[in-house]
Amino acid sequence: MKTILICITGSVAAASLPSYIMSIRRELDVRVIVMLSKNATKFVTPYSLKLYSGNEVYTDTYDSMPNGLVPHMQCTQDADIILVIPATANIIAKAAWGICDDLISTSIIAATSPVLFVPSTNERMWFSKPVQMNIQKIQDHGYFFVEPERGVSISTSSESFGAMASLKTIIPLLKKFLTDETKPV
Numbered sequence: 001m002k003t004i005l006i007c008i009t010g011s012v013a014a015a016s017l018p019s020y021i022m023s024i025r026r027e028l029d030v031r032v033i034v035m036l037s038k039n040a041t042k043f044v045t046p047y048s049l050k051l052y053s054g055n056e057v058y059t060d061t062y063d064s065m066p067n068g069l070v071p072h073m074q075c076t077q078d079a080d081i082i083l084v085i086p087a088t089a090n091i092i093a094k095a096a097w098g099i100c101d102d103l104i105s106t107s108i109i110a111a112t113s114p115v116l117f118v119p120s121t122n123e124r125m126w127f128s129k130p131v132q133m134n135i136q137k138i139q140d141h142g143y144f145f146v147e148p149e150r151g152v153s154i155s156t157s158s159e160s161f162g163a164m165a166s167l168k169t170i171i172p173l174l175k176k177f178l179t180d181e182t183k184p185v
């Protein structure tokens with residue numbers, strides 16, 4: 001069975017991750033391991049993610065695993081793909097510049113498998129110069145990303161660009177990553 005490491009950061013879209021995880025497990029028959037940033041815990045709880053993933057959830061660089069290893073080494077080694085979803089402007093910036101100041105940013109640097117970012121920001125953040133520059137930079141480092149979509153932003157209560165890609169986009173993409181030798185994006 002293939003393993004997907006799902007890294008959730010602090011966008012309001014994190015609240016959708018339990019249902020995303022349920023669909024990913026059901027449709028791809030994969031093992032899911034979850035990491036959660038401290039800020040993401042404002043939007044979704046480790047407990048619900050543990051129920052939906054069927055595995056321990058890690059939030060801290062200094063958590064230890066049952067075998068005594070640290071999650072940024074063991075989980076990344078176990079992963080066939082690392083999915084950063086929703087990916088905040090903050091984690092995209094950290095990955096662009098190699099910053100490792102929490103569990104998820106440290107795991108991205110320690111990755112041995114493809115890393116796929118699924119950004120979610122409001123429209124103003126998405127089109128800002130720093131975010132656009134960092135999106136280019138993460139691709140230069142060999143990471144992959146999925147374009148955001150149009151959706152209703154709770155920050156403005158209106159439809160705009162920057163919403164997290166839907167499962168309709170993500171599931172076929174993950175399927176390709178898990179089956180093809182060539183990278184699909």
Ligand SMILES: Cc1cc2nc3c(=O)[nH]c(=O)nc-3n(C[C@H](O)[C@H](O)[C@H](O)COP(=O)(O)O)c2cc1C
Nearest residue numbers: 009010011012037039040088089090091120121122
């Ligand atoms: C209600 C609310 C919604 C937010 N949604 C987003 C978002 O969609 N995308 C984003 O990049 N930041 C968003 N933020 C800001 C992030 O939570 C903030 O930049 C945080 O430092 C991200 O930390 P992390 O990347 O470690 O999870 C939101 C903040 C609030 C209060």
